[in-house]
Amino acid sequence: MTTDGKATAAAMNRSSAEEAAKSGIWVGIAAITMTFAAFTSAIIVREGTDTSWHHMTLPGVLYLNTLVLIASSITLELSRRPVAARISRREAAGQEGSRSGLLWLLVTLGLGLMFLAGQYAAWRELASQGLFLATNPSSSFFYVLTAVHGVHLLGGLAALGYLAGKLSMAGARLRRSTAEATSIYWHFMGGLWIYLLLVMRTRL
Amino acid sequence: MQEASAPQAQQGHHGPPEGFIRKYVFSLDHKVIGKQYYGLALVAVFIGMTLSWLMRYHLIYPNGKIFGLELLSKVGAPGGVMTPEYYLSLMTMHGTLMVFFVLTNAPFAAFGNYFLPIQIGAEDMAFPRFNMMSFWVTLVAFLVLVTAFFIPDGPPISGWTAYAPLSAVGTDAGPGLGWGQNLWGLSIAIFCVGSLLGSLNFIATTLDLRAKGMTLMRMPLCTWAWFITACISLLAFAVLLPACLLLVLDRMAGTSFFIPAGLVVSDRLQAHAGGSPLLWQHLFWFFGHPEVYIAILPAMGIVSHILINSIRRPLLSAKVIIYSMMSIGFLSYMVWGHHMFVSGMNPFSSLMFSFPTLTITIPATVMTLIWLGSLYGARIRFTSASLFALGFISMFVSGGVSGFFLAQPSIDIYLHATYFVVGHFHMVMGVAAIFGVFAGTYFWFPKMTGRMMSEGLGKVHFWFTFIGTYCIFMPFHYLGLAGNVRRYSSFVDDFLLPLMPVHRFITIAALITGAAQFIFLYNLIHSRFRGKVAPVNPWEATSLEWTIPSPPPWNNFGDRHPVVYHDPHQYGVKGSLGDYVMQDSPEKIENES
Ligand code: HEM
Numbered sequence A: 001m002t003t004d005g006k007a008t009a010a011a012m013n014r015s016s017a018e019e020a021a022k023s024g025i026w027v028g029i030a031a032i033t034m035t036f037a038a039f040t041s042a043i044i045v046r047e048g049t050d051t052s053w054h055h056m057t058l059p060g061v062l063y064l065n066t067l068v069l070i071a072s073s074i075t076l077e078l079s080r081r082p083v084a085a086r087i088s089r090r091e092a093a094g095q096e097g098s099r100s101g102l103l104w105l106l107v108t109l110g111l112g113l114m115f116l117a118g119q120y121a122a123w124r125e126l127a128s129q130g131l132f133l134a135t136n137p138s139s140s141f142f143y144v145l146t147a148v149h150g151v152h153l154l155g156g157l158a159a160l161g162y163l164a165g166k167l168s169m170a171g172a173r174l175r176r177s178t179a180e181a182t183s184i185y186w187h188f189m190g191g192l193w194i195y196l197l198l199v200m201r202t203r204l
Numbered sequence B: 001m002q003e004a005s006a007p008q009a010q011q012g013h014h015g016p017p018e019g020f021i022r023k024y025v026f027s028l029d030h031k032v033i034g035k036q037y038y039g040l041a042l043v044a045v046f047i048g049m050t051l052s053w054l055m056r057y058h059l060i061y062p063n064g065k066i067f068g069l070e071l072l073s074k075v076g077a078p079g080g081v082m083t084p085e086y087y088l089s090l091m092t093m094h095g096t097l098m099v100f101f102v103l104t105n106a107p108f109a110a111f112g113n114y115f116l117p118i119q120i121g122a123e124d125m126a127f128p129r130f131n132m133m134s135f136w137v138t139l140v141a142f143l144v145l146v147t148a149f150f151i152p153d154g155p156p157i158s159g160w161t162a163y164a165p166l167s168a169v170g171t172d173a174g175p176g177l178g179w180g181q182n183l184w185g186l187s188i189a190i191f192c193v194g195s196l197l198g199s200l201n202f203i204a205t206t207l208d209l210r211a212k213g214m215t216l217m218r219m220p221l222c223t224w225a226w227f228i229t230a231c232i233s234l235l236a237f238a239v240l241l242p243a244c245l246l247l248v249l250d251r252m253a254g255t256s257f258f259i260p261a262g263l264v265v266s267d268r269l270q271a272h273a274g275g276s277p278l279l280w281q282h283l284f285w286f287f288g289h290p291e292v293y294i295a296i297l298p299a300m301g302i303v304s305h306i307l308i309n310s311i312r313r314p315l316l317s318a319k320v321i322i323y324s325m326m327s328i329g330f331l332s333y334m335v336w337g338h339h340m341f342v343s344g345m346n347p348f349s350s351l352m353f354s355f356p357t358l359t360i361t362i363p364a365t366v367m368t369l370i371w372l373g374s375l376y377g378a379r380i381r382f383t384s385a386s387l388f389a390l391g392f393i394s395m396f397v398s399g400g401v402s403g404f405f406l407a408q409p410s411i412d413i414y415l416h417a418t419y420f421v422v423g424h425f426h427m428v429m430g431v432a433a434i435f436g437v438f439a440g441t442y443f444w445f446p447k448m449t450g451r452m453m454s455e456g457l458g459k460v461h462f463w464f465t466f467i468g469t470y471c472i473f474m475p476f477h478y479l480g481l482a483g484n485v486r487r488y489s490s491f492v493d494d495f496l497l498p499l500m501p502v503h504r505f506i507t508i509a510a511l512i513t514g515a516a517q518f519i520f521l522y523n524l525i526h527s528r529f530r531g532k533v534a535p536v537n538p539w540e541a542t543s544l545e546w547t548i549p550s551p552p553p554w555n556n557f558g559d560r561h562p563v564v565y566h567d568p569h570q571y572g573v574k575g576s577l578g579d580y581v582m583q584d585s586p587e588k589i590e591n592e593s
């Protein structure tokens, strides 16, 4: 760790608050990673002790959902520059920035909601096949993993909503770090989902 | 002493608190939150202690009536006599309250919240709102847990480790395993959330809010300990949370993560299929072993901090203490299997867990040697705080030595289910961490309240507690070697009867030692209002908390921006103040490393 660099930065509260939001999000990501590592090892142990492990076919809509989530990461990247420009201009002169940042952000938000709706459709599909939370170990893990991921994604949606709200208000103060932390988290949610899909595809 | 403020005026995270609610209840101030955690731990520790009294009384008078117990539970104590099952309920609550709400809250969350930001020269934690939430979430967890006392069925009987499958199947497995166990699972899950929020704050604050000149190596040892503990806690509670979630689902949604196929409990075939009880043990102890270090590392840091101050010279090596704490934190994730030597897991795995367990004793021993070596020939200032710090070392060594035995599967198979283990963990974790908390309280009380505690009462409290805990927990080792099983509500078998005199001795010691804790409580409350007014730096200490008024203003340093020039170990040097130089003093020190 660069101690001196960090210490000097800390002298100016402004920049250190910026730093804190970013290290905060990385620390949070570490914890979430650990949680899903625990779930993964639970699947492996659980499968290893089971003599009659039922494999299941994942609902096809999940692959569509995956594309939607990947697309949302791209649109979030598209919003990044205009939003950043908007933030720095605010800070300098206080003039209105372009609307395109806000637009892309709203598209991202919409895609995120679409993903969640898609996940719900997947649940409905399983239910119609008679696969519920308690039916067999595979279905249990499927519901648990998708639900816990969904809850974390909701957190990301809330952050996106907050950003969009701030951007649409004329005089609102918005920190660059908030925007960056949100986008790091959102991309992480996408990566996490792809990982989960692989795990579920190969194990459940 | 302070440099003129930095060019940009420091923007506070939040303004001065206004109104009673913002000041004392939903406060964003890390100091108030620290005190709230301390208060919660204090309530929990007195409930936990009372439970231990009830258990100890029952062990020597299995048919003895306990006045008023029937009011708490008609089923559990018909006519005031505890049933064997109710004994286990009380034991579960004792363990859970002590491990989670006392040993995790007091040394880490309470003192860490109060002093970590001050010791690094920050105005508050990085995320004050999360910080407030972490306390209130923890309080909810506490309330959910104690609700178990008041439901008809009583608290669960599964112990603080809640081993599956019995913890997962419901009321068939015994009293308290219905809603009692549900409440337990929910409470611990909620507790995890609070701890995660807290740890996140500690880590981000330490990394980003350090004052100018406060390099990592200039942080006081207790700040280091809190920081490392936060890292451990973040990863450990992130595993306990999903584990509790799966347990609760097994219980309430009919899944079978932990319940094996064909399980018959109370003559009834359980409707679940194919789960793994070992999975719970793996997940639990993956959290559980790091948890014991979550309890002890802050105490190690606090004790090091106080020890340097009372011997008035640096430790042999502060750096090695820091590296040892780091390696303990790292290794604590590789040893969990040593709690599972008799679980039926592959003996080869036992061996694989035995090696790192023996390895983790190395950094612990190194730290002990540094403390002892630094004490050699020192002219120590005997205060209540330093006595408890010395007591900590004593407890840690006495309780830690038995760990070497338990670390070897062949010996542990004999000792696992006996009082030997109970003696081991009470000394090394329970009492040692509590001694750290006592040391911290006597040391920092002046800063936290602006009043001094009574040193006389403090010393009386120390001697009662020190001798008392040895009287209680040393004989446990002997009992264990003699084959005295643990988690039994009474000892009526032939081979146990000859041990009853030892049990009687222990119970008497427990009652006296417990009573002595009221001296502490009295001292705490009385000094809070009537104690001598505390100066800014009563112990002539070097770290930043001693540069600000006692008690500190809401924003800690006022409008100042502390600038740090030295590490906090500058004792035994010539400074303008005497034999020490404060961290924010620009004085030059010769031969400073
Ligand atoms: C010197 C290094 C240590 C070693 C080698 C060691 C080893 C062990 C082993 C092998 C066990 C399992 C015994 C059994 O259940 O049969 C155990 C139990 C335990 N240890 Fe340690 N230990 C050490 C230090 C500590 C420390 C520092 C703490 C706490 C701060 C601690 C807390 C506990 C607890 C709470 C249990 C029992 C949990 C339970 O079964 O309810 N140990 N220790």
Ligand SMILES: [Cu+2]
Binding pocket: B288, B289, B292, B335, B336, B338, B339
């Ligand atoms: Cu352990």
